[in-house]
Amino acid sequence: MLKVSFRHILIVTAALFAFSLLSTSYAMAEGSAANRIREEIKDQKQHIQQQKQVLLKLTREERDMFGELASIEDRITDIERKLFRSEDELSKIIADENAAKKEHAVLQDDLEKIVGNLKLMLAKLWPIHSRKLENKFGSLEDWESSDRNFVWLASIYKDAKTELTKAENKAKMISENLEVQKDLHLKAQKKLTKINKTKDLLLKDKLSLLSGIRQIRSMKMSREQELKALLDTINKLNYKLKSLTSKKILNFQGSLPAPCDGKVKINFKPSAKPPVRGEGYATNGNIDVKSIFWGKVVHNDTLRGFGRVVIIYHGYNYYSLYAYLSESFVKTGQEVEKDEVIGKTGYYPTLKGTGLYFELRFHQKPVNPQKWLSR
Structure with a gap:
């Protein structure tokens, strides 16, 4: 009887010892799993900090790009104002040029009239001049007649010279007017081309910035989704940690x-x-x-x-x-x-x-x- 009791005690003691070892082993395993989860949570938090830094950098870049974009848009607005002014100036120059062409036509008519008058004068002067050369005024009856002829011829020569001077002045005015208008037209065209080129470059910069902003927003969205996923992972890990360390419902409120x-x-x-x-x-x-x-x-x-x-x-x-x-x-x-x-x-x-x-x-x-x- 004593032997059975002793054996029973030994069996119970061994069972308790085995259960104790099993409980200790389970507790150690549970503690080890909890430590692994804590380490994983720590790593995830570091990743979150890295993602936040990247997001902050991207946000700053996006803000800087928006600043550059606003500056470019202001410059484009200013360029467009200059374009409007230059187009107005060119329109005025073209109008002046058209007016100069009309004036040129009028001056050309005047010149043709002057040339016609000169032709008439020369037609009148030439026979007289020819006779003068032939007769050397020998056919004139007296001095008075010769004097009248001379005065008359001098008057005709004077009128002819005046008309010729007018013709030369008109021709010079026409030439100068057209040259001025041509020069103004070329300058206006060059100015307009330069402004348009500047605007094209600004628009190209604007499109480049907009493309950059879209890329940054896409990267931000990707990072934000990754950050959300990391936060979700941390929540799940915290939940697992709570589960391992305690199944007390109060710890899970909310x-x-x-x-x-x-x-x-x-x-x-x-x-x-x-x-x-x-x-x-x-x-x-x-x-x-x-x-x-x-x-x-x-x-x-x-x-x-x-x-x-x-x-x-x-x-x-x-x-x-x-x-x-x-x-x-x-x-x-x-x-x-x-x-x-x-x-x-x-x-x-x-x-x-x-x-x-x-x-x-x-x-x-x-x-x-x-x-x-x-x-």
């Missing part, structure tokens, strides 16, 4: 998952008449209902006014209730994991369609799910 995919149609309002002690979800057909946290099923049956109901105890006097289920996949006394599917949504009379009524209770007192669930 980060618990929704019990199902759907739209909240009925909100928590205990002061209403009748009071609303939970939330009502409208769903697209019979979809999965999941446990919001680790726990044990304490009720899995129909409940008057709520259809099929599953109630899960999460420890520390916290309970979650899932009502109007079409079916349940758990048994009373069964332990469930967080996010484990416990049933399907069914017909929700108040919503006149498929849905889920959900409550969260502490010491049988309903608490607002909005403060516990992540949105």
Whole structure:
């Protein structure tokens, strides 16, 4: 008897020792996993800082580009004003040029008239001059007649010289006028070409900047998405860390998952008449209902006014209730994991369609799910 008792003690002691070793090993493994997660969180935070620095640099570059773009747009506006003025100047020069051409035509007519008059004068002078050369005024009867002839011829020569001078002046005016207008036209064209070239270069710079801004925005969007992904990863890692270090529901307030995919149609309002002690979800057909946290099923049956109901105890006097289920996949006394599917949504009379009524209770007192669930 003593031998059996001693042997029994040895077996129990060995079992306890083995359980102790197993517990220690599990705790060490859990601690090691927690440390790995902490290291991963640290690495992710470093990546986030790097992404933030890159985003800050890109934002500065984008701001600088917008400053350059504003400067270029101001210069383009100024260039366009100059273009308008130059185009007006060119239009005026062209108008003056056209007026000069018209004046040229008038001057040409005048010149042709003067030349015609000269021809007439020369036609009159030539016979007289010829006779003078032949007769050497020998045919004149007296001095008075010779004197009249001389005066008359001198007058004709004077008029001819005057007309010739007029013709020369007119021709010079025509030439000078056309040269001036031609020079002005060329200068105006060169100025306009130069301004247009400057505008083209500015527009090219503007397009280049806009392309650069688009690229930076694309890079920023990519970095922002990457940053969001990193933040999501950190949230998941923190959640895992909490899960490893503690399954205390209080540590997860504000980060618990929704019990199902759907739209909240009925909100928590205990002061209403009748009071609303939970939330009502409208769903697209019979979809999965999941446990919001680790726990044990304490009720899995129909409940008057709520259809099929599953109630899960999460420890520390916290309970979650899932009502109007079409079916349940758990048994009373069964332990469930967080996010484990416990049933399907069914017909929700108040919503006149498929849905889920959900409550969260502490010491049988309903608490607002909005403060516990992540949105």
